[in-house]
Amino acid sequence: MRTRRTIAAALSVLALTAVAACGKEAPKASDDAAKLPTYTVKTDAKVEGSKVFEEAKKRGKLIVGAKSDQPFLGFENVTTKSRDGFDIEIAKMIAADLGFGPDKIEFKTIVSANRETALQGGQIDYYVGTYTINAGRKEKVAFAGPYYVAGQDLLVKKDNTAITGPESVAGKKVCSATGSTSVKQIKTYNPGETIEYETYAQCVDKLLTDEVDAVTTDDAILKGFAAKNQGKLKVVGKPFSKEPYGIGVQKEDPAFQQAVIAALKAHEDNGDWKKAYDATLGLSGSPAPEIPALTN
Secondary structure: OHHHHHHHHHHHHHHHHHHHHHHHHOOOHHHOOOOOOOOOOOOOOOOOOOHHHHHHHHHOOEEEEEOOEEOOOEEEEOOOOEEEOHHHHHHHHHHHHOOOOHHHEEEEEOOHHHHHHHHHOOOOOEEEOOOEOOHHHHOOOEEEEEEEEEOEEEEEEOOOOOOOOHHHOEOOEEEEEOOOHHHHHHHOOOEOEEEEEOOHHHHHHHHHOOOOOEEEEEHHHHHHHHHHOOOOEEEOOOOOOOEEEEEEEOOOOHHHHHHHHHHHHHHHHOOHHHHHHHOOHHHHOOOOOOOOOOOO
16 A cells, blocks of 8 residues: 555656646747837937927937827727837837937827828928828829838738739728728729728728738738737738838928938848738738838
């Protein structure tokens, strides 16, 4: 009887030792998770001849326009009032090189229709928020970029193998935001039905419940929703338009524009751009694209 007890106790110890060993060796999910970069704030930042920079220094903070409803791109937590996403990281990189830490940035949510007005009126110092550079906008504002080249794409369920690109949406239900150029573009591929809602988030909800087959807009926005719903959704990866995103700045302040361009270049070269992408949009499962050449 004593021998049996001794053997049982020994086996228990061995079992516990094995469990402990396995637990010690098992990798944690967070070990491989991409980490957001940190940005060294310049203490001697100067932008000679820039009115925007001088006014920001006087007030002690930068005022940056952004989006607030795009997960992992430009998103605001209404409870904590904190912002996160790839565009938010781009804004922080620039601010650091201008001498402003994250606690010296005031983000303002500016809807797309009011971006030029906000920049022209001096309500914001610069704007970062899926802002496509084009000739019409250049008549009113200036740009630094592009820092990302997006393209219209399709978001589908993870197990969807029927939709492989825009040419395969015939007979399918495709959702996008009301009045968007994405709706007009996808209609040229003859989907079975186009469905429109006020926000892309509503479209994504319908996709998750199988009420639509796909959601379409810029791939950067779709990557954010895929990251938010990891394991459930995927971006097809066949963009069929070209949308170069830039930082919007005042047209009358070329010195400030050049300072922003220099900051972008520095953080692209030192790897911060890639780290920021991997920790935000990269969570969608889509690898980082090639960093575009700065032309503005």
